[in-house]
Amino acid sequence: MRIQLVLVVILVTKLASSATSKKPKGVVGRCGLDDEGKAGLIASPNFPHANYPPDSVCNYTVTVAENSVIKFEFLYMDMEDGPTQKLSGCYADYVVITEDDNEESTMVGNQRFCGYDTPFNPVLTKGNKAYIWFRSDDTIEKEGFVIRWKAVQAPRETFACDFESRNGYCSGWRQLEPRSTIRWKVNRGQTRSSRRHWVTGPWYDHTKNNIGGSYVFAEATGMRQGDVTTLISPYFSMMKTERYCLSFWYHMYGSGIGTFAIYEVQTDGAQDPRFPLRGINIFLEAGEKGKSWQEGKLTLNRRAVPMRFIFEATRGNSYKGDIAIDDITITEDECQEPK
Template sequence: MAVPFWLLLCLFGGFAEANTSLDWFDFYDAKAKLGFNDEGIGGIDEEECARRCLVGTSTVPFGSCLSFHYDHQLLRCTLSTANRDTPGATLADSDPPSRFDYYERKAPYSPCDFETDLCQYTQNTTDNFDWTRDSRGTRSSRTGPTVDHTTGTSTGHYMYIETSLPREQGDTARLLSPSYRRYPDGQCLLFWTHMYGVHIGTLKVSVKTGGTTSDIWTRSGNQGDQWFSVAVNIPANNSYQVIFEGVRGSGIHGDIAIDDVSILQRTCLDVVDCVPRQGKGLCSHTCTNSDNGFSCSCNVGYSLQQDGLSCNDNNECSSNEGRGPCDHTCTNTVGSYTCSCYNGFTLNSDRHVCDHPSSPLNISRQEDHNYCDVSWLSPAVPRGRGNITGYNVYLQRDYLDSNGQTQRGEYSVKSTESTSIRLLKSTKTEILDLLPNSVYTIKVTGLTYTGEGYFSQAVNCTVPPGKPPAPEKPVLQDQTELNSTTLPIEVKPTSERHGPIG
């Protein structure tokens, strides 16, 4: 078979329940069929044997296996294209009774593989165009199947809708089954379909019963260059017809095909399409099972492609002149992206915006007694936030008080009576009139019309001890003690802020 075996297994799901494939068979205890033994398979159990009979093998293709018997002694399965009613076949007793069991498929309506004709299917006369029986590929390239599902070869046949001109978008073609009797235990429609091409429209399956037509399955869009299976219950209280409706999409690459259609006289087993490949099924990322098949979805950062199965990485950086959602630079990664900023900028906590001018760079100072020259490199300014309009220079003074304890002042950008700062738009400034016996911590920020940037690294300017300040005016003491040789006065100690007094 050209179709991968694991994919065929999906049709009959039941991976989560025991003996679900055996439910499709009538059981004959201690019996074996003689004759018409088409293929023997060793080393599998009865459940697996039932699966092989249902989905077909290279020797006994899909739809042709009618029965099998199982040898419990040799653990061997024998598939057959005949059953106990086939002329020349004999159902015999097992010897010993525990060795053989016989299983026969419950009676379905004959499967249609379209190899010789339309199997009593007819074309609807109220639609826009007809389905076509075909082999060897459809007329247009990059759409439609190149092999059928039954034989997996280019000589095998299938039915399809040809969407080339003169077909127009929205045109429909309907293929009608013969009328079937309702089965008391329900009925299950099984078929394989191929929906490949960038212009694929819609395949719709409906059931007409008692004058009412109801949709039971639909699928739209490119499903990839592959046959895939569908199993859907047929809701009917009386006799019914199945209708396959193909709807032409937006262009000529929209050929839809069906093959190997059958109706089983029982309800469908749950089709768990998402079981293979660790729950992904045919999907690249996430598979969601439903009553009418499955659907695929993609992880964040990926987009579902037109085949409805594949996920491609989104290039989030392709818009906005290559910046994508970023303020400065966008770098695409698998399933995501990262933003970065030009040199001198800081990435905001939202990981997208480049905030304010960053810190002025390479700040340095040159000190001499009571002044300090400070210089730096200008930071870059984020896009859309204007140019640098100036700088703030912040000073903080540490000094020893009269008790020898270090005192720290507040940061200041204003002139004081003892400190003057000339703020320039250039990247350097001279700080004059620094107080003796002090260590000044100096930081710089840049300014734009949108606000102030971040602090630069700090530099220290150290001012050595200086002359003590002038004492306060002396105070004349008690004048009763005045004489020609003495003058008692009182002088308060001067401040040692500029350094200790020896």
């Protein structure tokens, strides 16, 4: 009887210490806060003395100087459910960060945050104001979260993107609204549709080819046939040489795969009639392409003005239609055939 009791105590202790990192000292949580300045902390209600309440609806805002952006770091996290990194979506309790006063708008980091054993990378806003939304359901309350925010200089936009630098797209890349009905999601490992059996999406990313590497994918589960997701690049100047090579890797495995297309656009509004909002189609693939990552290379001519590129996935006829992309670059000179 004594042995059984000791085992129970050990297991409970292990569970209680499973949250990411140790509790920061001197932090007291509250439900709701309007903060401004250069740096600060946000913590869930009742932290650190008790679990957050059920059915919490807490809204926070952070504002920094106009020439700065906001960096968010997740110092402590112990919440119900799991994030996209755990093949879930924080459907019970979660934190969402947006730059509009609307919880349903584009999420900073492109995901909800929750769980207890997922170390999140820092995420950055594009502007100087952010809205933080904390929600909990009516079951399973935990210790909560602590987020540190800080005003920082906006990072330099970069075209080359391997989706490894932080939880979100590379600096300057963004979801194109309002054209997108679904989103490119940052992911590691298999997609949610392949939890039990590999039916769609990649096994790993292309960059690292392991569970630690990230890529983005357009999830077909829960979406309708014909739904579209679009990712637009920052501007890139193609005025230095006569030829450029746009290189990328894409993954189209599954019996329900739709289409993957790339468009070249001059601006968001596209004043030049040769480059409408949708842009000029420069690449198109449809249907299943196997379980391996496919390399795409496009030779582009010199342009008189900076250009952007839209990467667009269209949902096919079933949930077995996840489309993924990774490792996007542009180099000077025309493309060379793989050796």
